[in-house]
Amino acid sequence: MPRAGLTPERVAEAAADLADSIGLENVTISALARNFGVADASLYSHVKNIRDLRVRVAFLAASDFADRITAAVAGRAGRDALVAFANAYRDFALAHPGRYAATHIEIAPEEAVRSTGGARIIGATYAVFHAYGLKEPDLTDAVRLLRSTFHGYVSLEAIGAFRDPREVQASWDRGVEALATLLENWPSSNS
Amino acid sequence: MPRAGLTPERVAEAAADLADSIGLENVTISALARNFGVADASLYSHVKNIRDLRVRVAFLAASDFADRITAAVAGRAGRDALVAFANAYRDFALAHPGRYAATHIEIAPEEAVRSTGGARIIGATYAVFHAYGLKEPDLTDAVRLLRSTFHGYVSLEAIGAFRDPREVQASWDRGVEALATLLENWPSSNS
DNA sequence: CTCGAAACCTAAAACCATTAATCGTTTGCC
């Protein structure tokens, strides 16, 4: 019987693809094993348990996500960079719902440092925001606000929460514009 | 053998409480049955299946949520109402994580009409926003933006995504203020 | 070729969702 050639990396990648097509919560050890044509227990040679598998998917997804975002904002600055960042964010989340969901599982700080993807995303985010001349703590406040908006928007959109006939794409574009304007006129803390 | 006195309502309520304490995804038929001291199968007299149970929790939670929000904004207007809305939103989500999560499970529009909670929340939201004099489609765009921000913020906070030492409460307060300012200066569509 | 590590397997225990068949308990009604 030929071997499937599994490795932790290939298992995580397959799990990520599966998550994008059937949803992260439906990615089971069994489903993944079926995918590879191996017995369920075989996967335990490569991942510790289902939680470990999900964390691996999260790290992989964060790295992919960071790639897209850094590519999108490269060579751009100011509002231009912000719009590119926002659209890259939403495009990734809608194109890779399973991977995107994985980037939002709860991970302890000690565990999170094993991945560079998260730090790269944060770095790219602060880089975009630095152009707006915000100083701490305003910078962190603004980053949190916009990050929340992006995350909330794509999450709600993904579950079909926007039922008004108004086009979601148009709403998004206007929202991003409004946020850019908000950043340009950020009410600083000592005012 | 004495009866446990189960009803669909009591089952859903217990499920909601359980969800708040152990997380919605860990609310299983088995765990709930254990809670009541009955056999797993007994619950099937009251709920169709696990999905039905979650939908019931979602409806119950939406109703509770709507109560809190309408109470918070009652008698307030303008920025005052918006701040009250925002804080009621966050307080509920942090105090009732399981119920809050239930309000964001995917529910088909046909099914959603069986609950009035969702509509009441939307009504309260639009009421708060009307004070800002926005006309469609700006109104819907603004509602979507702020709803996304609130949802994103509490979701990220709940999974521990804000790791900067900056106090989350302070960030939130500043963010809500910034959003209020944004609403007052909303860049209208034909400008 | 061989031998050791890596890859994969079978078996089994434990938990969860669901259905079917059954049986005691209420309840409404004469």
Next chain:
DNA sequence: GGCAAACGATTAATGGTTTTAGGTTTCGAG
């Protein structure tokens, strides 16, 4: 008050999932 139907709950059984333990096969380096 008594009885039949509806109800509330039970046991039993099926099938899927996670995980551990231990055994066997394959592959590549020496």
